[in-house]
Amino acid sequence: MNALSHLTEDVHLAFPPRDNLAIEARNLDFFYGKTQALHGVDLPVERNKITALIGPSGCGKSTLLRALNRIYDLYPRQQAVGRILLDGHDVLADRKSLQRLRERDGGGDAEMVRSPVDVAGLRARVGMVFQKPTPFPMSIYDNVAFGVRLYRRVSRAEMDMIVEKALRRAALWDEVKDKLGTSGLGLSGGQQQRLCVARGIAVEPDVLLLDEPASALDPVSTAKLEETLVELRQDFTIVIVTHNLQQAARISNYTGFMYLGRMMEFQSTEELFANPRGQRTRDYVTGRFG
Amino acid sequence: MDRTLYRRISNIVFVVLTAAATLVALTALVLILWSLVSKGIGGIDSKIFTMTQPAPGSEGGLSNAIMGSLIMCGLGMAMALVVGILAGTWLSEYGGNTPYGHVVRFLNDVLLSAPSILIGLFVYELLVRPFHGFSAWAGGVALAIIATPIVTRTTEDILNLQPSALREAGMALGAARSFVIRKIIWKAARAGLVTGGLLGFARISGETAPLLFTALGNQFFSTSLTQPMASLPTTIFQFALSAYEDWQRLAWVGALLIAIAVLSINIIGRIIAREARRS
Numbered sequence: 001m002n003a004l005s006h007l008t009e010d011v012h013l014a015f016p017p018r019d020n021l022a023i024e025a026r027n028l029d030f031f032y033g034k035t036q037a038l039h040g041v042d043l044p045v046e047r048n049k050i051t052a053l054i055g056p057s058g059c060g061k062s063t064l065l066r067a068l069n070r071i072y073d074l075y076p077r078q079q080a081v082g083r084i085l086l087d088g089h090d091v092l093a094d095r096k097s098l099q100r101l102r103e104r105d106g107g108g109d110a111e112m113v114r115s116p117v118d119v120a121g122l123r124a125r126v127g128m129v130f131q132k133p134t135p136f137p138m139s140i141y142d143n144v145a146f147g148v149r150l151y152r153r154v155s156r157a158e159m160d161m162i163v164e165k166a167l168r169r170a171a172l173w174d175e176v177k178d179k180l181g182t183s184g185l186g187l188s189g190g191q192q193q194r195l196c197v198a199r200g201i202a203v204e205p206d207v208l209l210l211d212e213p214a215s216a217l218d219p220v221s222t223a224k225l226e227e228t229l230v231e232l233r234q235d236f237t238i239v240i241v242t243h244n245l246q247q248a249a250r251i252s253n254y255t256g257f258m259y260l261g262r263m264m265e266f267q268s269t270e271e272l273f274a275n276p277r278g279q280r281t282r283d284y285v286t287g288r289f290g
Numbered sequence: 291m292d293r294t295l296y297r298r299i300s301n302i303v304f305v306v307l308t309a310a311a312t313l314v315a316l317t318a319l320v321l322i323l324w325s326l327v328s329k330g331i332g333g334i335d336s337k338i339f340t341m342t343q344p345a346p347g348s349e350g351g352l353s354n355a356i357m358g359s360l361i362m363c364g365l366g367m368a369m370a371l372v373v374g375i376l377a378g379t380w381l382s383e384y385g386g387n388t389p390y391g392h393v394v395r396f397l398n399d400v401l402l403s404a405p406s407i408l409i410g411l412f413v414y415e416l417l418v419r420p421f422h423g424f425s426a427w428a429g430g431v432a433l434a435i436i437a438t439p440i441v442t443r444t445t446e447d448i449l450n451l452q453p454s455a456l457r458e459a460g461m462a463l464g465a466a467r468s469f470v471i472r473k474i475i476w477k478a479a480r481a482g483l484v485t486g487g488l489l490g491f492a493r494i495s496g497e498t499a500p501l502l503f504t505a506l507g508n509q510f511f512s513t514s515l516t517q518p519m520a521s522l523p524t525t526i527f528q529f530a531l532s533a534y535e536d537w538q539r540l541a542w543v544g545a546l547l548i549a550i551a552v553l554s555i556n557i558i559g560r561i562i563a564r565e566a567r568r569s
Contacts, residue, residue: 069462071461073461074457074461119464121464122464123461123462123463124464127462127463128458128462130458130459131455132453134453134455134459136456136459136478137474137478146460146463147465150463150464150465150469203463203464
């Protein structure tokens with residue numbers, strides 16, 4: 001810890017006002033087994049904005065993203081300690097997580113209302129798109145309908161409408177409307193990724209998490225995906241992890257720079273790229289390290 | 291000696307040795323197939339499939355043995371697929387890294403190479419002696435025990451090949467883990483699962499020893515699962531050791547039928563696996 005204390009002097013956080021947040025991480029630690037990957041990270045995410053997370057490989061930005069919908073639950077040795085608030089509900093408020101929080105912070109914050117959350121409900125409201133396109137081995141139509149069918153029983157006609165709307169919003173409709181019955185695996189990489197976006201937004205989540213969604217795509221597909229995300233901002237709140245600094249600068253409203261598991265700087269995107277406060281942020285965005 | 295010359299010579303020697311070994315193996319295979327085809331092909335006619343096995347010196351076919359093999363292999367595969375796919379799924383998706391999982395995997399590997407005659411004796415003690423009689427059920431169970439570890443192993447291997455991002459994508463939509471496995475992972479792996487089943491089927495369709503102690507064999511046509519049942523391998527065993535020339539000829543035909551069946555199953559399995567890799 002002491003060896004890293006110089007890091008805390010270089011922290012510059014200008015968070016958005018707290019009154020219009022879609023999701024928020026507070027004082028979050030994250031562990032892979034005994035290895036600590038996040039150290040007391042705060043991340044307020046403003047509604048209907050795009051928040052980008054940047055930083056060198058291994059800085060914890062993907063880990064932070066994966067904590068927000070608790071997808072790490074799949075792996076028994078990974079655990080998060082802290083708070084993740086979705087509309088005031090703490091998504092880390094199950095018994096085991098609370099126990100760990102008490103061990104860390106003591107019993108000092110009992111005043112906080114901690115309502116338990118069910119993970120399926122959480123994931124219905126916080127969708128995720130991964131680095132590699134992950135279409136399911138089924139038709140394009142069924143890919144988009146998959147999530148909807150988990151939560152609602154809808155008529156065929158209504159489902160047709162939901163699928164069309166999701167594909168339109170993901171800017172994929174015109175390319176696939178004549179082959180909805182064919183396998184999603186037959187699409188190109190960029191189309192597959194937009195199919196995954198459509199699948200994620202078909203369930204009408206509040207928040208959409210994207211983990212380097214363009215890293216496996218060519219420039220044209222990347223541009224299309226970015227356009228789509230900017231469009232989607234009207235209806236959804238987006239958090240995107242990216243290695244591509246221009247991408248963060250092009251599409252995001254806020255940018256967080258992470259380093260060694262800490263949030264080092266958080267500013268509006270314009271500010272962070274035009275006028276970075278921290279030395280490390282400056283070095284990173286000007287390409288001096290990373 | 292010159293270093294390059296030494297290397298060139300040792301390279302040539304090694305290539306010749308491996309080529310010779312391949313030639314030996316291939317020669318054996320070709321000789322077996324050749325004698326099978328040359329002695330068996332002449333005996334194949336419609337009677338083989340329509341008439342039951344004859345008394346020495348009279349006309350007949352192998353219909354009782356073919357039917358028995360199909361029934362017992364089908365029975366065995368049905369059991370082996372259920373147990374094997376579930377066990378393989380558990381190893382891959384749930385308990386594979388627990389101590390219990392390691393024990394299960396180790397025992398499965400042991401079972402994979404267990405002598406089939408031991409499995410026959412085991413089922414004899416389990417199902418034949420207590421019920422005072424040989425039966426097709428017992429034969430099916432013995433075959434299932436042989437095929438199960440094959441199916442378990444291939445299922446685990448195939449499921450492990452599925453990208454974890456696919457599981458995460460399913461979970462990220464809010465689906466329960468078991469739902470993701472059934473609707474997405476099994477579907478993505480279906481070609482591999484089919485191949486595993488076919489490999490198991492090919493393996494048990496030629497097994498003799500486990501059937502001798504369990505289904506025994508039956509010279510009449512029978513589809514009753516509680517009675518002794520004929521099968522191609524046991525009939526071949528019986529006819530090939532007999533002194534009658536027409537019985538021996540039928541044994542060659544039966545052997546050829548099994549070889550053709552196993553060969554085509556393996557080829558189908560390979561085609562399915564290749565198609566799946568392409569898509």
